[in-house]
Amino acid sequence: MTRAARALWFTSAGKCEIRPVELREPGPDDVLVRTLHSGISRGTESLVLRGGVPENQHGVMRAPFQEGDFPWPVKYGYLNVGVVEQGPLLGRTVFCLHPHQTHYVVPADAVTPVPDSVPAQRAVLAGTVETAVNALWDARPLIGDRIAVIGGGMVGCSVAAVLARFPGVRLQLVDADPARASVAAALGVDFASPEQAEGNCDLVVHASASEAGLARSLALLAPEGQVVELSWYGDRRVSLPLGEFFHSRRLRLRSSQVGVVGRPDRTYAERMALALDLLADPAFDALITGECRFDDLPSVLPELANGAVPALCHRVDYRAGHVPA
Numbered sequence: 001m002t003r004a005a006r007a008l009w010f011t012s013a014g015k016c017e018i019r020p021v022e023l024r025e026p027g028p029d030d031v032l033v034r035t036l037h038s039g040i041s042r043g044t045e046s047l048v049l050r051g052g053v054p055e056n057q058h059g060v061m062r063a064p065f066q067e068g069d070f071p072w073p074v075k076y077g078y079l080n081v082g083v084v085e086q087g088p089l090l091g092r093t094v095f096c097l098h099p100h101q102t103h104y105v106v107p108a109d110a111v112t113p114v115p116d117s118v119p120a121q122r123a124v125l126a127g128t129v130e131t132a133v134n135a136l137w138d139a140r141p142l143i144g145d146r147i148a149v150i151g152g153g154m155v156g157c158s159v160a161a162v163l164a165r166f167p168g169v170r171l172q173l174v175d176a177d178p179a180r181a182s183v184a185a186a187l188g189v190d191f192a193s194p195e196q197a198e199g200n201c202d203l204v205v206h207a208s209a210s211e212a213g214l215a216r217s218l219a220l221l222a223p224e225g226q227v228v229e230l231s232w233y234g235d236r237r238v239s240l241p242l243g244e245f246f247h248s249r250r251l252r253l254r255s256s257q258v259g260v261v262g263r264p265d266r267t268y269a270e271r272m273a274l275a276l277d278l279l280a281d282p283a284f285d286a287l288i289t290g291e292c293r294f295d296d297l298p299s300v301l302p303e304l305a306n307g308a309v310p311a312l313c314h315r316v317d318y319r320a321g322h323v324p325a
Contacts, residue, residue, distance in 0.1 A: 003032075004295075007101035009075045013051050014302050016107030018295070023105050030085060031108045032086035036093070038100045038294075039079030039124030040314040043153060043209060044232060046305035048076050052234040060259065064097040065106060075099045079313075081114065081123045095126045095276060100297060102318055104106055112272045117280040124315055125158065125284055130258060130275040131230070138254065139203055139228045146170045146201045150194070150217050151208030152180035154312050155230055157287050159205050161187045163276060172197055174216075175208070183312065186286035211238040217249060226252040240305035291313040 003023040026032045047053060051071035053061045058070045068074035077099035084092050086295055087108060094111035114123045124313045132155065141147060141163065152175035160173045164187055173184040174197045184191035191197065194216050202225050204217040209231035217227045218241065247253070256262065261271055278284075290302045292310040297316060303309040308321045 001107075003103065005103040006298050007075050007099060008077070008294075008301075009068070009073050010049050013072075014297050014305065015263060016049065016301055018298060021101060023103060026087050026105050028087075028106050029108055030087050030091060031084045031094070031111060032078075032103065033082040033094060033098075034085050034103050034106050035080055035082040035098075035101060035294075035318045036120050037081045037124050037318065038077060038098075038316045039127075039288075039302060040301065040311075040316065041077070041079060041128065042304055042311060042314065043155070045076060045301065047232065047234045048074065048147045048306065049301065049305045052236075057118060057234075058167045060130065061101060062112070065099060066287060067099075071158065073253070075101070079124045079127045081120050081126075082105075084111070085190055089160045092212065093120050093123070095123050095272070097127060100316060100323070102294065109269075112269070115276055117278055119313065122282075122284055122288070125154075125279060125313060126272065126275050127258075127288055128154045128158045128287075128313065129162070129278055129284070130266065130272055131155055132162050133271055133275050133278070134262040135161060135205060135230050135259050137227055137266075138256040139205060139226065141166060141169065141203055145203055146198070147203045147205070148172045148174050148197055148201050148220055149205045149207065149216070150174045150197075150213045151206060151210075151219075151231070152183060152312075153207060153209075154287060156205070156207035157183055157187065158284075159207065159282070160184065160189045161284055161287070164188045164264065164283075170198070178308055179310075183286050183289075187283050193255050201293050203228070205230060207231055209233060211240075214238060215241055216298065218253070221249065221251050221289060223249040223309070224251075225249070226254065229253060230257075267298070284312050287312045288315050291317060294318045
């Protein structure tokens with residue numbers, strides 16, 4: 001039996017459309033999932049929408065269930081929450097790294113059950129919180145550390161939300177947009193502009209995807225301090241002041257990205273399960289700042305990408321008759 005679904009495709013620079021999809025019949029180890037919500041990872045999906053994925057990174061940047069090839073047409077996305085309608089885990093709410101699509105069939109081990117303590121609406125953040133968990137496994141913060149997170153987007157705010165649980169740290173969320181102060185307050189984190197940020201940091205997590213933000217990150221470090229770079233620049237080049245105090249302070253700059261688990265004693269599945277457990281904290285709701293219906297995605301996503309619609313995580317609702325608030 002052929003099953004019908006609909007999916008969002010990125011079709012050309014700044015344009016996307018909803019297309020019909022035919023689903024394969026689930027096997028004994030597969031699940032058929034009906035999507036409840038998906039989330040837009042604004043930075044990455046904006047990069048894909050404008051065709052900014054470098055050719056030498058096409059393989060690295062592929063989403064787990066992506067169809068098509070960069071630059072276009074491509075079915076992209078990786079923040080999906082749905083309910084299992086056939087197969088193992090029948091009836092369970094699950095998270096999957098799947099593009100924006102009304103229904104899909106994937107191997108059962110590609111989905112992670114959402115804990116009962118986590119609302120499905122909040123679970124769309126799991127992929128971003130997973131990135132934050134991996135960054136902190138790479139950074140290895142210590143009790144009493146002086147820490148700044150530069151960049152108050154989805155990833156930066158997720159890192160700050162997790163670090164807010166650490167004992168004894170001095171923590172600031174740093175962003176050029178003063179509107180991010182309210183998000184920081186909701187997370188229980190101090191906020192500062194780049195000019196007012198406290199220096200002498202042991203650790204700076206950089207997630208602003210800007211040259212100025214990375215330069216400021218280095219400037220805030222104490223001797224022997226470390227910047228963990230979470231930004232993805234795509235095809236853009238950045239320059240850094242590596243003369244000045246970079247060598248005299250013995251500073252360190254390291255990359256972190258979610259494609260490799262930051263601890264050799266943990267698996268991808270364990271990392272994702274941990275991210276979902278962390279989302280039991282309602283403070284994460286502050287990261288969801290907009291919502292639309294699935295049918296409206298072709299007009300909403302380009303506006304998110306060009307900044308006309310400001311948002312951290314923009315949630316997409318698939319429920320029939322639901323009118324977003």
